[in-house]
Amino acid sequence: MSQLSRRRALGASATALAGLALTGFVRTAAPSGPPAAEHGNRAHSPGGSGHTPTQPKPFDESFKGRRIQGAPSHHGGHHGVGYSVHIDGEELHVMQNADGTWISVVNHYETFTSPRAVARAAVVELQGSQLEPLL
Amino acid sequence: MTVRKNQAHLTPTEKRNFVDALLELKRSGRYDTFVTTHNAFIMSDTDNGDRVGHRSPSFLPWHRRFLIQFEQALQAVNPEVALPYWDWTVDRSPTSSLWAADFLGGTGRSRDGQVSDGAFAVTAGKWPVSVRVDGRGFLRRALGSGGQQLPTRAEVDAVLAMPTYDTAPWNSASDGFRNHLEGWRGVNLHNRVHVWVGGQMGTGVSPNDPVFWMHHAFIDRLWAQWQARHPGSTYLPAVQTRNVVSLNDVMRPWNDVTPADMLDHTRHYTYDTAA
Ligand SMILES: [Cu+2]
Ligand SMILES: [Cu+2]
Numbered sequence: 001m002s003q004l005s006r007r008r009a010l011g012a013s014a015t016a017l018a019g020l021a022l023t024g025f026v027r028t029a030a031p032s033g034p035p036a037a038e039h040g041n042r043a044h045s046p047g048g049s050g051h052t053p054t055q056p057k058p059f060d061e062s063f064k065g066r067r068i069q070g071a072p073s074h075h076g077g078h079h080g081v082g083y084s085v086h087i088d089g090e091e092l093h094v095m096q097n098a099d100g101t102w103i104s105v106v107n108h109y110e111t112f113t114s115p116r117a118v119a120r121a122a123v124v125e126l127q128g129s130q131l132e133p134l135l
Numbered sequence: 136m137t138v139r140k141n142q143a144h145l146t147p148t149e150k151r152n153f154v155d156a157l158l159e160l161k162r163s164g165r166y167d168t169f170v171t172t173h174n175a176f177i178m179s180d181t182d183n184g185d186r187v188g189h190r191s192p193s194f195l196p197w198h199r200r201f202l203i204q205f206e207q208a209l210q211a212v213n214p215e216v217a218l219p220y221w222d223w224t225v226d227r228s229p230t231s232s233l234w235a236a237d238f239l240g241g242t243g244r245s246r247d248g249q250v251s252d253g254a255f256a257v258t259a260g261k262w263p264v265s266v267r268v269d270g271r272g273f274l275r276r277a278l279g280s281g282g283q284q285l286p287t288r289a290e291v292d293a294v295l296a297m298p299t300y301d302t303a304p305w306n307s308a309s310d311g312f313r314n315h316l317e318g319w320r321g322v323n324l325h326n327r328v329h330v331w332v333g334g335q336m337g338t339g340v341s342p343n344d345p346v347f348w349m350h351h352a353f354i355d356r357l358w359a360q361w362q363a364r365h366p367g368s369t370y371l372p373a374v375q376t377r378n379v380v381s382l383n384d385v386m387r388p389w390n391d392v393t394p395a396d397m398l399d400h401t402r403h404y405t406y407d408t409a410a
Contacts, residue, residue: 093268093339097190097319098182098308105268105339108177109318109329125337127247129269 055083055096059116066126068119085119090131092122106131137206137404139356142219142233142349143226144407150238153219154254156212157345158261165208170266170342172388173201177339182306185378187387192301192371193380194317195358196397198351200389203403205348217404220352223328224288229278239346241278248275248334255345264335264343274344275334285331290322295361300371305379311371312361316354325354359400370394 058071066087073084085092085104093105094115101111102118106125112118122131145153160166176188176197188197202218209216226233234241240253250273255262257273264272279285297312307319318326328350329336335343342348362368372381380386382395 093178095178095181098304098306105174105178107337108339108341109326109337111319126269129271131269132267 056114056116059119061116063120064123065128066123068116068123070115070119083115085115085122087119087122087126087131091134092119092131093134094118137210137217138407139217139352139404140219140407142221142238143231145219147237149219152213152216153209154238154345156209156216158254159212160208161262167266169201169205169208170340173342174266174268174339182304182308183378186306187380190307190314190317190319191379192305192313193386193394194313195355196370196392196394197380197386199355199358199397199400200386200392202348202351202355206404218348218352220356220406221346221349222353223285223331223350224291227285233346233349234278240274241276242280243274243276243334247271247273248277250274250276250334264340266340266343267335268338268340276336276344277333279331280333281330283327283331286322286324286327291324291357293322294324295357295364297361298365298368300368302371305372305376316357316361324357325350355400356406359406362398370398 055072056070058069060067060069062068067089068085068087070083070085072082083094083096085094094102095104096102097111099111101113102115103109103111104118104122106122107118110121112121140149157166173188180186180189180191182190187193188201206216206218209218221233229242233239236252238253240250240255243250248271250256251258253259255274257263262274264274294312294315297315299311301313302309302311307314307317309320315321316324318324329341332344332346332350335341336347336350370382372379375381375384380394383393385391385393
């Protein structure tokens, strides 16, 4: 049931985002500001109205000697995340919070404004080490 | 009866027994099963899907059950051992006795974060980090390196004053006691402590650091204190709610325990001082 609802939410996100893709990177709310109580629900619920889900565009760059990439992944997303991030080709498990901020498995208790920021933080945290393949 | 004590008040013998029991669980392979379970929940608990261990009302009863199971594993090694708790509002410095070589060892060296003293240093040969998200097989820490301070007692008290256990949407965007204690909202208590320790404690495989258990034992104690301050408040949601564990739903991975079963910790252990 939850898989289905997640997929439906992603479908809705993709539709709502179609017009945004061209406008470039969408910045999310600052992580320090407490989100409005209903924000998370509205941003992701298929029936939500008036509030655009936040999803950034793809990126592919070199950061501190590592290749970091991010892209929407409506089919292969781990746990239905819908956006995947790679460091030197290995997937970094990321997750979007209800307020639009992001975390990764190597910075799991600290929020970042975008998948790019979470990828860069992971590079710093990894100090050159390779990610292990996801289970 | 198990009595959980403040780690700062443990005798040298109690510290040694606790460390030895941890090393034995590690040697037998039992320890790493807890790390694996925790990371599986960290990765699958999502704000808009099923959520059990984190970012949801059951964060507190789930970790209570998880700690009880871990403590029972320790006691199977040595029945004298109980989980100590770390009151980070008081012991808030990298120079606290918690981080001495006779207990958990200190912060990591700057080059690679490697903890290099105490029983959990990789050089001591008894604490391989096997359940991991990257190639590094040694315990890492960076105590307070981000320039952040641990939460203060005043910040804790402000969260304990919140009368409502949890609120819709029952996730990281919620108002109420649970989410402020967990730290996704407001002054940030539990999450900030993970970040302050750094190394594996900042990751999904945070139980690789033995301080994980002492941090969560203190979070658990704060839940008991909150209950004592708000006798008219209880776990919410009380009625079945999509994607979250309500009062009488069973929790994964045990499937035989509900939040209602976890409300009274005194059936399992007590604390050295009254809540
Ligand atoms: Cu946890
Ligand atoms: Cu935790």
